[in-house]
Amino acid sequence: xxxxxxxxxxERSEAPxxxxxxxxxxxxxxxxxxxxxxxxxxxxxxxxIGPNGAGKTTLFNLITGMLRPTSGxxxxxxxxxxxxxxxxxxxxxxxRTFQNVQLFSGMTVxxxxxxxxxxxxxxxxxxxxxxxxxxxxxxKEARARAWRILERVGLVEWADRPAxxxxxxxxxxxxxxxxxxxAPRLLLLDEPGAGLNPPEKAQLxxxxxxxxxxxxxVLLVEHDMNMVMGLADEIAVLDYGQLIAEGPPEAIRQDPRxxxxxxxxxxxxxxxxxx
Amino acid sequence: xxxxxxxxxxIGFAIGLPLILAIGGLEAFRPMGLSLPALTGGLLTLDTxxxxxxxxxxxxxxNLLMGYAGQVSxxxxxxxxxxxxxxxxxxxxxxxxxxxxxxxxxxxxxWLVMLTGAFLVGLTAYGIGxxxxxxxxxxxxxxxxxxxxxxxxxxxxxxxLPHLNLTGGFDGIQGIPRLRxxxxxLWPAWRYYFLVWLFxxxxxxxxxxxxxxxxxxxxxxxxGSEMAAESVGVEVSYYKAQVFGLSAAMAALAGSLYAHFQTxxxxxxxxxxxxxxxxxxxxxxxxxxxxxxxxxxxxxxLVQEVLRTQLHRVIPNAQGEFEAIAxxxxxxxxxxxxxxxxxxxxxxxxxxxxxxxxx
Numbered sequence: 001x002x003x004x005x006x007x008x009x010x011e012r013s014e015a016p017x018x019x020x021x022x023x024x025x026x027x028x029x030x031x032x033x034x035x036x037x038x039x040x041x042x043x044x045x046x047x048x049i050g051p052n053g054a055g056k057t058t059l060f061n062l063i064t065g066m067l068r069p070t071s072g073x074x075x076x077x078x079x080x081x082x083x084x085x086x087x088x089x090x091x092x093x094x095x096r097t098f099q100n101v102q103l104f105s106g107m108t109v110x111x112x113x114x115x116x117x118x119x120x121x122x123x124x125x126x127x128x129x130x131x132x133x134x135x136x137x138x139x140k141e142a143r144a145r146a147w148r149i150l151e152r153v154g155l156v157e158w159a160d161r162p163a164x165x166x167x168x169x170x171x172x173x174x175x176x177x178x179x180x181x182x183a184p185r186l187l188l189l190d191e192p193g194a195g196l197n198p199p200e201k202a203q204l205x206x207x208x209x210x211x212x213x214x215x216x217x218v219l220l221v222e223h224d225m226n227m228v229m230g231l232a233d234e235i236a237v238l239d240y241g242q243l244i245a246e247g248p249p250e251a252i253r254q255d256p257r258x259x260x261x262x263x264x265x266x267x268x269x270x271x272x273x274x275x
Numbered sequence: 276x277x278x279x280x281x282x283x284x285x286i287g288f289a290i291g292l293p294l295i296l297a298i299g300g301l302e303a304f305r306p307m308g309l310s311l312p313a314l315t316g317g318l319l320t321l322d323t324x325x326x327x328x329x330x331x332x333x334x335x336x337x338n339l340l341m342g343y344a345g346q347v348s349x350x351x352x353x354x355x356x357x358x359x360x361x362x363x364x365x366x367x368x369x370x371x372x373x374x375x376x377x378x379x380x381x382x383x384x385x386w387l388v389m390l391t392g393a394f395l396v397g398l399t400a401y402g403i404g405x406x407x408x409x410x411x412x413x414x415x416x417x418x419x420x421x422x423x424x425x426x427x428x429x430x431x432x433x434x435x436l437p438h439l440n441l442t443g444g445f446d447g448i449q450g451i452p453r454l455r456x457x458x459x460x461l462w463p464a465w466r467y468y469f470l471v472w473l474f475x476x477x478x479x480x481x482x483x484x485x486x487x488x489x490x491x492x493x494x495x496x497x498x499g500s501e502m503a504a505e506s507v508g509v510e511v512s513y514y515k516a517q518v519f520g521l522s523a524a525m526a527a528l529a530g531s532l533y534a535h536f537q538t539x540x541x542x543x544x545x546x547x548x549x550x551x552x553x554x555x556x557x558x559x560x561x562x563x564x565x566x567x568x569x570x571x572x573x574x575x576x577l578v579q580e581v582l583r584t585q586l587h588r589v590i591p592n593a594q595g596e597f598e599a600i601a602x603x604x605x606x607x608x609x610x611x612x613x614x615x616x617x618x619x620x621x622x623x624x625x626x627x628x629x630x631x632x633x634x
Binding site for chain 2: 129139
């Protein structure tokens with residue numbers, strides 16, 4: 001079976017990983033999303049951009065089950081995930097980070113990543129109380145796995161620090177590490193670059209760029225145009241809850257609807273993207 | 276991954292166990308006429324120490340629920356009362372319930388009742404917890420408050436079955452048998468003291484294991500951010516209900532031990548005031564610490580005792596209200612200077628004094 005790629009440049013032999021099908025979301029009378037359809041293909045880094053309030057985070061909340069769409073369907077690996085609770089969706093292989101960093105206060109960096117690996121474990125309350133050898137083995141494996149992820153993202157030396165004591169740039173990387181610990185197929189990143197300085201952004205971009213090699217598909221919401229354009233192989237643009245454009249970065253850069261949507265936004269951001 | 280740090284747990288057991296053994300031994304043998312009250316100027320009695328042990332069991336559960344999972348319970352005394360009354364009814368009212376005397380008088384019967392009671396109360400709390408733990412913050416506190424009041428009224432009103440007189444209404448139940456272990460009667464008090472503290476240290480060990488486990492981390496994660504915990508696959512409402520059930524079972528177990536210690540139970544012991552007192556003990560000891568449980572209980576009981584016996588020397592004609600006011604002032608001071616409670620705050624102070632990295 002062949003699938004038409006949304007940018008019209010050809011056909012794809014794989015099924016899409018994530019399909020958002022005519023999804024709408026109303027908050028009272030306000031339409032946060034209207035009839036949005038898009039696909040995320042396996043192995044790609046897909047950008048999702050749009051002015052503030054365009055509905056990007058709402059779309060993330062719908063995909064991860066934290067909100068329920070008013071209408072439309074969302075499919076992951078061909079299966080509808082609408083109505084599933086967030087922890088079930090996480091178990092299917094969708095992980096995310098948050099625009100406003102959501103840390104577990106009082107827990108160390110290492111413990112954050114251990115919690116990220118929660119779904120690989122089986123042991124419950126009784127196991128914890130009686131400390132069977134199976135439970136201890138599982139705990140050992142979980143720690144080894146978490147340690148590998150800290151090494152992978154470069155947070156080893158921070159392992160024992162309380163997560164809140166990290167600079168924002170590292171907190172965002174920690175959120176990604178926690179999400180990676182779930183071993184996701186699809187990773188949703190919600191403005192991972194916000195508030196970071198250029199070296200931090202470069203480190204973050206390097207990390208994101210390396211994810212597809214490990215079989216992790218990325219859907220990236222980002223305000224920094226340079227970063228999105230440099231990372232994404234395809235970009236979807238939301239404005240006032242509607243999808244106004246979708247295609248490769250070069251096409252999006254020239255698209256008059258996109259330029260119009262961004263008029264009045266921070267000019268420098270947009271000029272930087274075009275330059 | 277050997278985490279360097281202050282070996283608080285090892286020190287806790289290394290100091291706590293011998294200390295508790297020494298107090299018990301002192302009271303058992305009274306060498307050279309020495310006794311606990313004599314050595315502490317009448318401040319500490321074996322009775323107080325037994326109560327500290329009982330509250331420790333309740334507080335370990337409550338700390339797991341409030342300090343680690345972040346779910347406030349203002350009705351914990353209800354579970355304590357359910358355990359106490361379950362033991363009392365199943366032993367004293369055995370005939371009303373049609374339990375054969377041969378069974379009800381066996382030495383192991385109260386023990387079986389105690390474990391069954393803890394299990395049933397835990398299960399009940401788990402069942403109630405699934406819906407009410409969807410509530411957050413103040414709403415959850417209100418729901419547990421209501422739960423506590425409902426249980427109190429049920430106990431006071433004979434569970435709505437006045438003809439059976441199971442709970443004894445206002446007057447409660449008298450004549451609850453002392454516990455026996457085979458042929459050994461667990462009385463005088465020092466024997467019972469050892470039993471209670473065996474359970475208390477068991478509760479502490481259990482709490483420490485839970486905290487360090489996968490489940491414990493999930494609970495702390497829920498406390499930190501429910502949204503983020505869900506996003507990595509933690510089934511939030513399930514874990515909340517589980518820890519609620521565990522804390523209720525522990526409270527019920529302590530309640531059973533209390534019933535066999537006091538031999539009399541009345542509903543008034545398990546009202547809202549007691550639930551509040553438990554929260555105060557938890558906060559004073561340090562909610563987010565297992566070791567805070569014995570320290571919180573001991574501190575609150577001691578302060579109450581000192582106020583009760585000494586306040587009239589400072590303020591002549593002092594009435595009960597003065598005690599309450601002074602108690603409140605002391606609590607405010609503790610919370611002002613050690614907002615994390617005595618153990619967590621104290622440990623942090625120690626670590627910084629010893630030049631260890633604050634955690």
